[in-house]
Amino acid sequence: MVRFLSRRIVSMILAIFVVITLTFFLMNLVPGGPFNTEKLSPKAAAILENKYGLNQPLLKQYTDYLGDLLRGDLGVSIKKVGYTVNELIAEKFPVSASVGGIAICIAVILGIPAGVIAAMKRNTVIDRIIMFICTLGVSVPSFIVATLLLYVFGIKLAILPTMRLNSAASYIMPAVALSLSPLCYITRLTRSSMMEAMEQDYIKTAQAKGLSRLTVIGKHALRNSVIPVITYLGPLTAAILTGGFVVENIFSIPGLGKYFVESISNRDYPMIMGTTIFFALLLLVLNFIVDLLYKVVDPRIKY
């Protein structure tokens, strides 16, 4: 177990390191700093560059940055003067997390039962309907779903709010848009792993023991079929995180994703870098937790 932990942590550090380095050098590949868009006198530009350390040799900038990172300092936003990157992330991330969290819950809480029902009633009308919806759902990108929802419920029917997160109702459309594709994927995954589980010998044993159908399905089969779904949780969080970039844009939600996209067009380097590193770290940590969870659910896994 210790070996596994140490190996994992090392590879996580390695990955983050690659991300930081990659991001840093790529960002600086772009000629012209963040101030070209403004009409500045050379003198003013020089002062700004000095202030943000942009005129120093690249390698020094890099090592300085690494040093700052180790202290947890992600730098200062160039565009939003007076705010540090840390502050901005701390302000905006909870917003994204709330919508994203709800989306994950919807996907898992609805997806697994739907998959079980489809598997138990396989080849009946219910199964075919569920599978049909899921096949469609997996093929429609979240931003398309978002725009469609916006149009139908927000504009045409005007029953749901289309902007920001002022009320509970305003969470509905963004969360649904983010969760639809993963929901359908989880349903399909659960269905196929349930069908596989039900073919296994231990199900015959459970039946031969005289256990009720509910116990056989809900305890013996389900516990085994949830395992692949847990493996999917990693990519799931990544999908919801990146999906958030666009969905937040569409619904004008002041989350970190939307801000990230803005900083890209603004060329707010510290912000771009800081957010990228934050997201990367978040995903790595979440994946790590998922792998630990996997071990809890499936005792056969040995690390």
Add this chain to the structure above:
Amino acid sequence: MTKTPLLTINDLHVSFFTPAGEVKAVNGLSYTLGEKEVLGIVGESGSGKSVSAYALMRILQHPGKVTGGSIDFAGKAINTLSEKEMQVIRGKDMAMIFQDPMTSLNPVFTIGSQLRETIMKHTDLNRAQATARAIEMLEQVGINNPEHRIKQYPHELSGGMRQRIMIAMAMSCKPKLLIADEPTTALDVTIQAQIMDLMNTLRNETDSSIIMITHDLGVISEICDNVLIMYGGRVVEYGNVDDIFYRSAHPYTKGLLNCLPRLDDDEDIMLTPIEGTPVDLMELPKGCTFAARCDSCMRICLKQSPPEFILDEESNHVVSCWLHTVPKGGEYNE
């Protein structure tokens, strides 16, 4: 023997309705089983032996269905009971152990929890009492250190131990009938011997009847009182263990016995297999199912399926073969 038998199966028919057609797995199976009796059911793959057991416990997988016949167990008509009523019987009065101990135990639950499950379902014991009983059962089947074992997971144990645990699980509620579906096939020879020892002990020390399903005649000779030989979903011969081994009447039985290499054979003797391939269960011949592979095949064998002829009323030795239309002591004029 006028005691009511524990189990009476009468003219059982089981089919699988697959997309490719109807597979007739069992075609008219009848036998009785008394208390404390050990019946061996022998047959090759596809003979219908396992399917008949699943039908008996009513755990047939889709698309299998019982298409005819009746099953009477301990005074109850099994095919008329509701699912809920069956659930009371399964595990308590009737228990089953399966072929592959590697996959028959649920990998994500501990041994203890799986043992407790049966016990708590069929008795009034609480969790602590059930655990105690589980430990007791494990001791009875010869597992050492049971208090430690019950916290372990199936993958941490060897095949032999897992099969013992399956037996423990099956016997934990003192069933009247234990069905063992090829319990030693997936184990290696030394472990087989241990399991057979265990089963012999069970047979002597408990009141359960046992149905031993196998294709291994060695296993049959060790433990069974009576033997039922199946081919193509039908009974071809039935009798007590001596009749079958020393006075086998059906060409198939004789063929099976001949297949076995003997310790005292010369090394370079050719093994004698039974020629031909198993019968196609989707296109059952109208004559005897074994006709195509039978060296003594007669015209009538191709035309009509033989009924069961009694060879010996006392020992209840029965054979389903046209060769035995001659009664004992008679001659035949060709």
Add this chain to the structure above:
Amino acid sequence: MKMNSDNFDKTLTKILKYTKPFSIRLAPDDMLSVPPEERQSDVTLRPPSTYWKDVFRRFSRNKVAIVSLIVIILIALFAFVGPYFSPYNYAQQIRGSERLSPCFAHPFGTDALGRDMLVRVMIGTRLSLTIGVFCAAIVLLVGSIYGAISGYYGGMTDNIMMRIADVIYSLPTVLVIIILQISLDQPLRELFPNSRLGTSVISIFIAFALVYWVDMARMVRSQVLLLKQNEYVTAAKAMGASDTRIISRHLIPNSIATITVSALFQVPTAIFLEAFLSFLGLGPSAPMASLGSLASSALSGIQSYPYQLFFPALFICLLVLAFNQFGDGLRDAIDPRMKN
């Protein structure tokens, strides 16, 4: 006791076990033995079939997969041949015809600059499809070579190569692609100043090549490892074939089927990704359009002109759906499992 037909019958009814009454008239003829040749009932044997014929047969039974294939072909025709039938050019701005709803002259309507949407959707589909196929091809190429080499050489080479792949795999792909895209924008502009596609498209190719090949490499590697144990390799080595010859002639062709399907599934991923990036503003530069950028620009006018969004969105969904279903069907045809 001598048997004749009379007491033969009687004897029969007496000794039977059947509870149902059973009687049959047996003639002495019936008891004649049958020679071996006549014992078998008709056994029909299926004619042997080759692997590819089986695959084709299984595939043709799958209606959904066939329909998907047809849809893909139709959309491809629409995208590549369609524009030649249109009187308009995709960049052509028709003054006075701005923001028209679908009508006879403009079946998909026009956009804010008066450009015919039908031809723009066709061109957009063309671009999206091209991007999809190209990216899949890149992934196939890079992944296969990497995986084959790693798998074939094994040992330390394999170890190192797989470690590198693991690190790349653990990177958050979309983030990396975004960063790559932004940063490659300028340099690419300088390299390809007159590119009609726009630098973002080229940078998608590069980004895909750098990031998405890992799954393919792993799959190819596992196929190679499987095949390494095969007799083929022993035989070829015995004939003195060099290492490269073994890799290219024997190992890769054998895994074609599985790898092809895997590559096929890259197409919808790439189309998805391209649409996503367009929505972020990282799409092709005007006036060139992809389905994603069309959908993205339609967003601002969605209240009044929903049709501008509808058609590009529809085509994105159709493409992704069709490729997914086709890929599923192909995979089932190649590697059937008992499905009930």
